[in-house]
Amino acid sequence: MAAFSVLEYRSLPRGDGPGCIPDLLADRLAAVAKASTFAGRGEGGVLEDRRHELRARGVVGVVAAEDCSLEILPKIDVPAADGSVEERSEIRKRLVHMLAVALDMKIETGRLSYLDWQNETLLEILIRIFCDKLTEAVRRGMPRRYIGHEDDLPTLRGTLDVPRQFTRHAVNPSRLACRFDELSTDIALNRIMKAALAHLSRLSRSFSNLQRLRELAFVYADISSVPVPALPWGEVVIDRTNRGWQDLIGMARMFLRNQFQTTSTGARQGTALLFEMNTLFEEYVGRLVARSMAGTEYRVSLQGGREYCLTEQDSGRQVFQTKPDILIRRGGQVVQVIDTKWKRISSRIDDPKQGVSQSDVYQMMAYAHLYKAPRVTLLYPHHIGLSGADGIQGQFWITGQATALEMASIDVALGTDDAVVARLKKMVGSSIGEDLQALP
Template identity: 70%
Template sequence: MSAFTLREWETLPHGEGDGCIPEHFAERLAALAKKSTFVGSSGGGVLEDRRHDLRARGVVGVLATDECSLEILPKIDVEVQGGEAMQNAAIRKRLVHMLAVALDLKIETGQITELDWQRETLLEILIRIFCSKLIDAVRRGMPRRYMVQEDDLAALRGTLDLPRQFTRHAATPSRLACKFDELSEDIALNRIMKATVAHLFRMSRSPSNQQRLRELAFVYADIAEVAVSSLKWDEVVIDRTNRAWQELFGMAQLFLRSRYQTTSAGAGRGTALLFEMNTLFEEYVGRLITRALARTEYRVSLQGGRLFCLKSLDDERAVFQTKPDILIWRDGRVVHVIDTKWKRISSRIDNRKQGVAQGDVYQMMAYAQLYRAPRLTLLYPHHSGLGATELIHARHRITGHATILEIASIDVANGGNIIDRLQSLLLSSELTAELSV
């Protein structure tokens, strides 16, 4: 199967030579992309199918049809020696790390070699991690629970189901309608794992992953097969008896629930595992900031606030609700509002406004009015064009307010001591002093 890799906002030309994609492959991938919920009203949310090329947008992941696949990687500036394959490998590592943080998963990648990172797509790497974790878990034993069973037996077991006894066995009293508890592996969690294994087998194109999935399918042969749409997610209870399955349950949700789209009909037949980078960046930063302030006097809420901008004069109904990405509280009041934006801003030398969208500034001004926070931050991903220094690049005072609006960046390509770097942004003595005024 032909495989192509592209970074967001870059193009892949149509053609038959190296670095090109045949037009019939491009058409099928574009048709598959149009079935994504990220498409939007313009129909180009994942891929733009232009006259001479495909152009990726702000959605990353993998699109796969029967004959070809397209991996879209985020535009992250990584500093590695080597060619494009090495750079893509480093980006995959950072993307897996961001997913692990954002989805609160403990994903170990120690068994994946440097060569694997270079030659496998993001999808195959995630499938391999899932298979390895699941194989280790089932070796220790599948989770089991007591389930209510009903059966007609010669001797009483459990309790007698009187209504069934007097209706079904009135003429055959030698059979007893029994109701009893039995320890069973055929439970919601195992059914979800079986459905995930079956789904990934259809998605994977890696022979080694397919072999692992075949072995796991054999292990789950006695578990009932349930359609994904009918799985009982709410029946799964993670407690001390099955704590080791929490990460697997999270990964199953990643593959089977709302964070990706799957299609299997018409011109767009195929599968997709896609992530909107703006949302992923927001969740990644939000969880890191929560960790960074965990042992301080500050409290963090994500997608909180939810104050309304307007009230109707007719019926006092509130409209235009706000949902700031990150609110930082102290002593019961909001002291810092942070909004993340997965956009590449420019240095102040190139542009005094740094490429910050006017609409984003208006949004922060609304937050200043509603939440009365003395400090606002627009936080962007750092890149080499901003120089060697991440974090705060510009500070402005909102006209008519004492509120400070900062333009800042965080380097997601550098995962080392990122908690400490965020603490430096949030708790520097100069800025903390201003918050007390």
């Protein structure tokens, strides 16, 4: 299978030369991308099919078609040289870290150290991590629950179902209508794991991954097979007895729901595992801001607020509801509103407006008015083109209001998530006038 890789908002030229993608394969990948649920979103969807090139948009992940696959990686400034194999390897690591935080998964550093970041695609790396975690969980024992059964037996088991006994077996006392509970592994959580293994077995092109998936499928041979649309997600209850399976449920949901699509394009089959970077960046930053405020008097709400911009004069009905990405409260007062934007801003030397869109400013002005926050912040990914370290890049007063509007950046290429948390704590602390660095 031919494998290609491109950074978001970069192009892959069509053709037969080095670094190019043949027209036939480009057409197949473009068809799969158009069938994705992300088509038409993220500034043009997944891929822009141009005459001489395929251009990636604001969606990252893997698109696979017959005999070929395309990996789309986010543009994250890492220390490695631009366009090198090492650069893409480092970007994959950071993307997996962001996914782990956004999906509330714990992926140990030791587990990541031996992965083949340079030669494996994002999809194969995620499958490898899933197989490793599932193997460890199965070795500790598959989760089981008591399931209620009804059966007609020659001897009493459990309790006697009196109504059924005297209606069905009134003339045959040799059979007893029994109700009993039986400890079983054929439960919702295991059925979801089996469905995930079956899906990944159809997607993976790695020999080692396919071998691991086959071995795990053998363990789940006695579990009922359930079609993906009918999987009982609502029946899964994570408690102290199965807390070790929480990460696996999150990964299975990632593969089987929302971001993952299996599409058909004519006679050929295509698949895609895709993530909108705007949404991923928002969730990643939101969770780390919440972590940075832990242990303080400040409370963080993600996608909270829900205030309305307008109220109809006649009916009083409210319209145009707002959902700020991040609200920071002290008591009942909103002290800061943060809205994340996965786009590059420019240095103030190059552009006094820093490339910030007018619509984003209007949005923050509305938040300042509705939530009465003294500070509102537009938070962007940091890059080497910005002057100074990541943090506050620009500050303005909103005309006619006692509210400060900040443009800030955060470097997602920092070595660890703890480093990002420390930067966020310092940045948010300076914004709300508290020295949070001194807090434990």
